[in-house]
Amino acid sequence: MPGGASLLSSGGMADYGGGLTVPVVLTCLMAASGGLIFGYDIGISGGVSEMESFLQKFFPGLLKKAAHANQDVYCIYNNQALTAFTSSLYAFGMVGTLVASRITRRVGRQAIMLAGGSLFLAGALVNAAAANIAMLIVGRMLLGLGLGFSGQATPVYLAEVSPPRWRGGFISAFPLFISIGYLIANLINYGTSRIPGWGWRLSLGLAAVPAAVMVAGAALITDTPSSLVLRGRHDDARDALQRVRGKGVDVGAEFADILAAAEHARRNEEGAFRRILRREYRPYLVMAVAFPVFLNLTGVAVTAFFSPILFRTVGFESDAALMGAVILGVMDIGGILASGFAMDRYGRKLLFVIGGALMFTCQVAMASIIGSQLGNGSKMAKGYAVTVLIVTFVFSASFSWSWGALYWTIPGEIYPVEVRSAGQGAAVAINLGLNFLQAQFFLAMLCCFKYGTFLFYASWLVVMTAFAVALVPETKGVPLESMGHVFARHWYWGRFVKDQKVGDEST
Secondary structure, three states: OOOOOOOOOOOOOOOOOOOOOHHHHHHHHHHHOOHHHHHHHHHHHHHHOOOHHHHHHHOHHHHHHHHOOOOOOOOOOOOHHHHHHHHHHHHHHHHHHHHHHHHHHHHOHHHHHHHHHHHHHHHHHHHHOOOOHHHHHHHHHHHHHHHHHHHHHHHHHHHHHOOHHHHHHHHOHHHHHHHHHHHHHHHHHHHHOOOOOOHHHHHHHOOHHHHHHHHHHHHHOOOOHHHHHHOOOHHHHHHHHHHHHOOOOOOHHHHHHHHHHHHHHHHOOOOHHHHOOOHHHHHHHHHHHHHHHHHHHOOHHHHHHHHHHHHHHOOOOHHHHHHHHHHHHHHHHHHHHHHHHHHHHHOHHHHHHHHHHHHHHHHHHHHHHHHHHOOOOOOOOHHHHHHHHHHHHHHHHHHHHHHHHHHHHHHHHHOOHHHHHHHHHHHHHHHHHHHHHHHHHHHHHHHHHOOHHHHHHHHHHHHHHHHHHHHOOOOOOOOHHHHHHHHHOOOOHHHOOOOOOHHHOOO
């Protein structure tokens, strides 16, 4: 082919030109800024849910319940209306993801990210002006649709524009921005909790800022070469690829493989969701389901949502609980940065093993301490409460190092182009659906099972670590268009995926 022969069509693992150019770094950072809205909402929801001014306006019964000295401390915050404030967002996030998955091939990744940021912006403004629970829920619905659009498009966008050698680090920028958003949200909660009456409105309304950042970032970047090729805009696609790889870099081989993969998808035109159910796509379907299921079974989602409430449960006052959540955000960022540095040097599997072992230890320690020290109508001794805080910090950093970063990295990079939108959409939709269930029922679960809740998550950490070691192929440094070779040569998935040369297929 002119401009360079396709390495994929010759059956090899392509090693394209181009590296850490300024355009690709800026493009990926602007795209990854969509993670801010994820992190900000997670942090804001938990903090606002325990602000007295917020509870007084919308859930006054909870304050009366908490005032009773003999109330079971595990059950003080068990209120389905309060958890609906958090969980409604994730239900509509699932809807948004499925809608985005259906239209992203026609309109492109960039347009989906723009729509996601705009919906989130509208939801932030509605929540800030909320006069009743109904307005709160409507605002959360808009926020959820925005999250769904962003979560479906952004990781795929990053995977498609990143240089293969550094793809893991670039995709990990998305969870990094999630952690930054979470930290910012908790810092804001710490400040606004001191504003009587309307501090919660400021916390919710400032969600418009990360939404505006996302909209601006999405407006300034071009669509991905793969997305443009799928819509027949080949000249624009080559220009976009040249722009992110740098002037003077020969992009012929990489562009030829993008064309070959798109042509392969076009010759097998079929609904992506129907196609991913076929036998030859079984590994991708399993990953699309397993990753979000295991992510939620780490227990980190509920820890992030309700960390201020959890810290108050074990004996900290409101300000100390919010500051604990701030430190939790710092630990998240540290774990993501370490993961982004390590995954492209030492591979993905090592991160799963180390993170799984540490998280298991932390969950067992939490169950042991809370089970022995926290009882009905009691408060935990300060020394034990501080230990719980430290264990939670270690757990958070371990999660960010492993599943927190790799959940976005691996599903974002493994899918063939013909099922990429369906695979990523299914993974994010299932994740948001499970977020909804956990956010709605975690406090009831804590009330019912008490410290056994942490043992439940610990047992699943053993299962998911074994799954990652045995069934998740190592994808370090593998170009997207060569990913099928990795699955075809895997000890188990090779029985489903054939190692074929897509560029040589007959028409």
